[in-house]
Amino acid sequence: MSSSHQPRSLTRVAVDAQTLADLYAAPTALRVVNVWDAVSARVVSQLPGTRAIATAGHGIAASHGYADGEQIPLDTMIAAIARIASATDLPVSADLDGGFGDAGETVRRAIGAGASGANIEDQMRPLDESVAVMRAAMAAGEREGVSFVLNARTDALVKGGDRPREIAIADAIERGRAYLDVGATCVFVPGVLDADDTRALVDGIGERKISVIGLPGALTAAEYEALGVARVSYGPMPQNVALTALKRLGESLLADGVIPADTEALNNF
Known part of the structure; x- marks a missing residue:
């Protein structure tokens, strides 16, 4: 566990990115318990099963008194990511919402804060605009010398309105494939997914190319x-x-x- 709280070098972030990409590709699913500040990152990092740290954008916003959805100032979000990265030696994947209006610049700043990967939402923009956002994120990593690990999020299910489920799933697959084509490592499809939904998404987008959220009512991580x-x-x-x-x-x-x-002293740095 790091105690120096020093910023990570670009070389270190690049190494972390390769580690994170390998974790996504592994036959064992990467399980991440999302954190929202330095002390939660430290506690989760010390758990034996933790292999990477993922921030929760909603959690960071709430901890600073803001609503979710890019209401938190970007400077505040980046500073929080930097503090989280300083509290762990593990690779960090940051939740960058929809890119804060300039996905490329936001990714550049997240890399500077120590993040080697990120979630970025498509927010159900038109497909060509969404692809451009994901492409800009990947290009920013290339300019920094980091093979940035983009977990491209499609809101096809959670913001799909009252469309039939099969139409929303087909939309998620089309969007997911497009994001992979511009360099995304994985496609995040939030929502409560049953086995049939999950199987359809994996068949349509690819084995070890889907990221899901474990909400109440969802399947277990092992499933x-x-x-x-x-x-x-x-x-x-x-x-x-x-x-x-x-x-x-x-x-x-x-x-x-x-x-x-039985209360533990978990807030000691």
Whole structure:
């Protein structure tokens, strides 16, 4: 675990990017417990099964008092990513929302903060515009000398309106293939995916080319892995679980409870 809190060099970020790409391609799905600040990154990094760190854009925004959806200033988001990267020795994949209006410049700054990969949303822009966003992100990595690991997110399911499910799945496949064609490593398709949905996406986009989110009601990570999924993340849910625990503790303490005896000192740097 890093204790120097020094920025990562471009050489280090490039090495991290190769490590991260190898994790996506491995037969075992990459499981990432999303973090939102330095201390959550430190705690998750110390877990034996953690192989990479992924930030949660919603979680970072909430921790700074902003709503999700690029309401947080980019400078604040980049600074948070830098603090997270300084708290771990593992590769960092950052949630960059929709690119903050200039995906190339945002990726350049994220690389400077220590990120070797990112999620970028298509936000259901027209396909040609979405492809241009993903292409700009990859080009920024090339200019920095980093084979940036783009987990290109399509909102075809979560922002697809009332379209029939099979139409939304077909749209996700078309968009996902287009993003892979411009260099994305993986395609993130958020939503609660059952086995049939997952199988269709893997068949349409590729084995170990799909990233999913483990929401309540979703399959287990092991089930997704068996279907050919590359990555399972959890978005803002780990922060929600942590805040729920804080709420329950607060209720107990205000009712004359005590701090549980098995509480660990996890916030010591």
